[in-house]
Amino acid sequence: xxxxxxxxxxPFTPSVLVRKRxxxxxxxxxxxxxxxxxLELWVYWQILWNPIRPVHxxxxxxxxxxxxxxxxxxxxxxxSKLLLxxxxxxxxxxxxxxxxxxxxxxxxxxxxxxxxxxxxxxxxHKFPFPFLDNICFKMFGVKTTFANSLFEGWVDTEFIDxxxxxxxGQASIVQSAVIMGNFLIIKKTxxxxxxxxxxxxxxxxxTQIGExxxxxxxSFTTVEQVLEDGWIYIGTPAKKYKRNRxxxxxxxxxxxxxxxxxxxxxxxxxxxxxxxxHDKHISLREKVKHRKEQLEEEHRRLANAS
Amino acid sequence: xxxxSTESENEQETVIKEEVNLQFHWYxxxxxxxxxxxxxxxxxxxxxxSLFFFIPNVMGTRNFTSLFTELVPLLSLIFMPIIIIxxxxxxxxxxxxxxxxxxxxxxxxxxxxxxxxxRNIPSKLLNYYHIRAFMLKYPKYIFxxxxxxxxxxxFFNFVGSSKIGKGTTxxxxxxxxxxxxxxxxxxxxxxxxxxxxxxxxxxxxxNYFELKVGNNVTLASLNNFAxxxxxxxxxxxxxxxxxxxxxxxxxxxxxxxxPLRKIFKSKINEYLKIPQNLIIEExxxxxxxxxxxxxxxxxxxxxxxxxxxxxxxxxxxxxIEKETKAQAVIIDSEIPxxxxxxxxxxxxxxxxxxxxxxxxxxxxYIPIIWLSGILVSIIWFDFTRNKPPIQADPISWIPxxxxxxxxxxxxxxxxxxxxxxxxxxxxxxxxxxxxPKEGVFKAEIGNSDFDFWCLRTELKKLPIFLTxxxxxxxxxxxxxxxxxxxxxxxxxxxxxxxxTEFIEMxxxxxxxxxxxxxSSMVVGKYLFIKKVIFDDYTVVGGQDTxxxxxxxxxxxxxxxxxxxxxxxILEYGWIYFGIPCIKLKExxxxxxxxxxxxxxxxxxxxKYEIEHEVNIDEDKKALLKI
Numbered sequence: 037x038x039x040x041x042x043x044x045x046x047p048f049t050p051s052v053l054v055r056k057r058x059x060x061x062x063x064x065x066x067x068x069x070x071x072x073x074x075l076e077l078w079v080y081w082q083i084l085w086n087p088i089r090p091v092h093x094x095x096x097x098x099x100x101x102x103x104x105x106x107x108x109x110x111x112x113x114x115x116s117k118l119l120l121x122x123x124x125x126x127x128x129x130x131x132x133x134x135x136x137x138x139x140x141x142x143x144x145x146x147x148x149x150x151x152x153x154x155x156x157x158x159x160x161h162k163f164p165f166p167f168l169d170n171i172c173f174k175m176f177g178v179k180t181t182f183a184n185s186l187f188e189g190w191v192d193t194e195f196i197d198x199x200x201x202x203x204x205g206q207a208s209i210v211q212s213a214v215i216m217g218n219f220l221i222i223k224k225t226x227x228x229x230x231x232x233x234x235x236x237x238x239x240x241x242x243t244q245i246g247e248x249x250x251x252x253x254x255s256f257t258t259v260e261q262v263l264e265d266g267w268i269y270i271g272t273p274a275k276k277y278k279r280n281r282x283x284x285x286x287x288x289x290x291x292x293x294x295x296x297x298x299x300x301x302x303x304x305x306x307x308x309x310x311x312x313x314h315d316k317h318i319s320l321r322e323k324v325k326h327r328k329e330q331l332e333e334e335h336r337r338l339a340n341a342s
Numbered sequence: 343x344x345x346x347s348t349e350s351e352n353e354q355e356t357v358i359k360e361e362v363n364l365q366f367h368w369y370x371x372x373x374x375x376x377x378x379x380x381x382x383x384x385x386x387x388x389x390x391x392s393l394f395f396f397i398p399n400v401m402g403t404r405n406f407t408s409l410f411t412e413l414v415p416l417l418s419l420i421f422m423p424i425i426i427i428x429x430x431x432x433x434x435x436x437x438x439x440x441x442x443x444x445x446x447x448x449x450x451x452x453x454x455x456x457x458x459x460x461r462n463i464p465s466k467l468l469n470y471y472h473i474r475a476f477m478l479k480y481p482k483y484i485f486x487x488x489x490x491x492x493x494x495x496x497f498f499n500f501v502g503s504s505k506i507g508k509g510t511t512x513x514x515x516x517x518x519x520x521x522x523x524x525x526x527x528x529x530x531x532x533x534x535x536x537x538x539x540x541x542x543x544x545x546x547x548x549n550y551f552e553l554k555v556g557n558n559v560t561l562a563s564l565n566n567f568a569x570x571x572x573x574x575x576x577x578x579x580x581x582x583x584x585x586x587x588x589x590x591x592x593x594x595x596x597x598x599x600x601p602l603r604k605i606f607k608s609k610i611n612e613y614l615k616i617p618q619n620l621i622i623e624e625x626x627x628x629x630x631x632x633x634x635x636x637x638x639x640x641x642x643x644x645x646x647x648x649x650x651x652x653x654x655x656x657x658x659x660x661x662i663e664k665e666t667k668a669q670a671v672i673i674d675s676e677i678p679x680x681x682x683x684x685x686x687x688x689x690x691x692x693x694x695x696x697x698x699x700x701x702x703x704x705x706x707y708i709p710i711i712w713l714s715g716i717l718v719s720i721i722w723f724d725f726t727r728n729k730p731p732i733q734a735d736p737i738s739w740i741p742x743x744x745x746x747x748x749x750x751x752x753x754x755x756x757x758x759x760x761x762x763x764x765x766x767x768x769x770x771x772x773x774x775x776x777x778p779k780e781g782v783f784k785a786e787i788g789n790s791d792f793d794f795w796c797l798r799t800e801l802k803k804l805p806i807f808l809t810x811x812x813x814x815x816x817x818x819x820x821x822x823x824x825x826x827x828x829x830x831x832x833x834x835x836x837x838x839x840x841x842t843e844f845i846e847m848x849x850x851x852x853x854x855x856x857x858x859x860x861s862s863m864v865v866g867k868y869l870f871i872k873k874v875i876f877d878d879y880t881v882v883g884g885q886d887t888x889x890x891x892x893x894x895x896x897x898x899x900x901x902x903x904x905x906x907x908x909x910x911i912l913e914y915g916w917i918y919f920g921i922p923c924i925k926l927k928e929x930x931x932x933x934x935x936x937x938x939x940x941x942x943x944x945x946x947x948x949k950y951e952i953e954h955e956v957n958i959d960e961d962k963k964a965l966l967k968i
Contacts, residue, residue: 273613
């Protein structure tokens with residue numbers, strides 16, 4: 037599974053900046069984590085730098101960079117948690133409907149909390165291995181286990197409770213705060229065990245998803261919708277479709293044979309045609325001839341088009 | 343199709359037909375200029391600081407505590423991250439300056455304007471359109487995926503590629519970089535697509551019209567709007583609410599659905615659970631923005647009442663669960679015997695087999711990163727060896743400082759290819775142990791097919807992550823071909839989530855932004871793996887979901903925001919749309935008229951056609967068949 041070039045996914049902090057001075061918290065966290073990484077580099081240098089025979093220094097350097105990266109992530113997590121604790125002491129985070137205006141205290145503090153959480157999340161998501169994302173979630177108060185796959189989509193970092201064995205599909209969005217018009221709606225989202233959220237889904241704040249549910253691809257739930265245990269929901273907005281019987285045992289044979297036999301035959305035909313074109317045993321002459329034919333056809337198509 | 347060919351036979355003598363070549367050399371030239379020009383000064387500052395202050399003072403002190411007790415080492419240590427941040431900001435500034443310079447040059451030669459651009463007639467306009475699109479890619483990624491994404495608004499305004507108002511937040515998305523005009527105080531949610539250019543099929547035209555978004559518009563996530571759309575002030579859209587080309591939304595209301603419709607109080611209450619009095623207060627606030635007090639009071643009352651209910655029900659959330667379970671049991675007995683045929687029919691799509699996080703996969707990453715890293719260290723060692731210290735001989739360091747961007751680029755490329763090479767070695771080994779195969783398996787940790795699928799996915803993640811994030815084109819196509827997706831270099835898979843094996847693509851396939859291509863799907867406890875085949879010249883729209891086993895016939899188009907089903911076969915030459923997608927109409931894009939555009943007005947609920955000039959150079963207008 038690979039993520040598009042221009043998107044990140046993973047734990048999501050909306051980049052709304054109500055006051056420009058919140059960036060100073062962000063820069064402070066960057067500074068602190070870099071200092072810790074530099075101190076590690078110092079220790080390594082003292083141990084291994086030898087201008088006459090630098091081979092040991094250079095061989096272990098990649099490992100050092102990896103360890104420096106991990107230190108940076110953990111330091112930033114610790115310090116951002118500290119800052120969050122201080123900020124939450126000033127104004128406790130709460131759910132509800134708020135005004136999207138700088139005079140609203142909850143809106144300002146929501147934006148401040150997101151800016152503080154931004155740097156540790158950015159750092160941990162830079163690495164393609166998603167282990168660090170789960171640590172981020174746990175530090176910021178989202179109830180989750182390490183068995184959950186929450187990194188292929190965008191998942192908010194507060195007011196969400198996850199059960200076990202949950203998979204959030206690609207390009208899906210699980211929110212606990214949504215901006216609609218002049219309102220900022222923050223509600224607590226609760227997701228039960230063994231839930232699979234399909235691709236391109238949006239789970240609005242306040243949704244409660246029961247156990248063993250499947251949310252089909254391309255659906256969204258409404259605010260405070262309750263999805264019952266063991267059903268498959270599809271649609272915009274999501275409605276019950278059928279019971280989830282895919283959790284029963286020994287269904288492999290049944291599932292293979294519920295497919296339409298005609299589809300298989302036509303598929304074999306397509307497979308043959310397609311396979312020939314990409315077969316590596318074609319001689320170079322045949323390849324060139326085939327390529328010429330393709331280009332001629334394209335020319336013809338363009339001529340027809342105009 | 344026959345009538346088309348007889349017409350063109352008569353016109354063969356008069357019309358020039360040329361294949362349009364992409365001006366790759368201009369793209370590479372502009373990319374390297376931007377890259378080197380922006381790294382020169384920040385790189386110099388960073389190296390000078392390191393050599394003169396950091397290494398002698400900090401690395402020179404042998405004692406750990408004296409780092410913090412003596413003034414000079416302490417200051418050098420404290421200022422190092424600050425210097426890094428300043429150099430990074432300078433790097434951003436220079437990128438913006440150089441891009442703006444290039445952009446202005448191209449705008450002077452061929453200014454951006456509205457219209458349908460024909461793709462089969464080579465013109466200066468088309469060339470500059472492509473150059474501008476390529477040129478903006480690398481700077482845009484640096485800004486939007488960088489440390490300070492809040493600066494990307496400034497960047498687009500500065501370069502002149504779009505106009506973004508003050509106070510607007512544009513979250514992560516694939517487009518929203520060229521020729522859009524967003525007002526103040528808007529919020530564009532994550533993964534929306536605001537694109538001002540749209541391609542009609544592989545042989546069709548490019549629709550290029552400015553997309554306007556008004557003030558105080560909020561788009562919750564996953565909204566798509568294409569060229570020529572106009573969202574009025576105070577339009578508030580639900581998730582998935584989208585429109586196509588030329589949709590006019592007059593604003594001052596909530597909208598939802600696909601296709602887009604206005605929604606009123608009862609639906610707003612149903613979807614967003616906002617009580618009626620708040621909706622009314624908010625409407626009054628919109629009419630008179632100075633009148634905040636009554637709205638704030640109503641919100642406070644609502645929030646207090648909700649928190650009272652929450653305090654009461656905090657321990658009774660389990661009570662709600664038990665109630666719904668009880669209801670489910672009652673419904674159970676009402677439903678007749680389970681019908682195996684419909685119950686087990688795969689008429690919906692979910693998501694891929696995403697592997698759970700497991701530390702043991704790290705065991706594979708570390709050797710790959712280490713080995714590629716050693717190659718990089720060798721290059722760096724060679725670059726800096728046998729150099730006297732800078733205090734003794736500063737002149738000899740000047741070539742090093744000037745060539746530093748080249749060295750960084752070479753090291754980065756070595757790292758990428760090293761990772762790719764070692765991953766391929768590991769992959770060959772893993773495939774020898776367990777051959778990948780299609781079918782239906784149990785999606786559990788003990789099942790060997792599932793385990794090995796997860797292992798293969800984790801292995802391939804690192805090189806694909808690196809190649810996709812690099813600014814050079816065709817690098818990700820190389821990686822895909824080597825690691826299991828058989829695709830042609832003329833196809834584009836750039837902005838899609840795709841599984842990393844069992845996918846075959848033909849020639850010139852275009853996969854839209856934010857699409858999801860799955861060749862594996864987990865439903866409940868079962869894992870389905872089946873090959874996805876894209877035939878030549880197909881177009882997959884934006885934000886589509888393609889289930890495993892789909893076969894997309896030649897020349898067909900799947901509209902945006904659609905889904906296919908497991909094993910669905912799409913026929914030659916049709917346009918499909920919907921969840922799940924069904925035939926809509928035949929693919930006649932290449933023959934469509936170019937000087938008419940169809941506009942849709944959402945509030946009045948009507949569609950109409952108006953005439954618009956075709957977007958082409960003056961001297962080539964004669965070539966157009968009218």
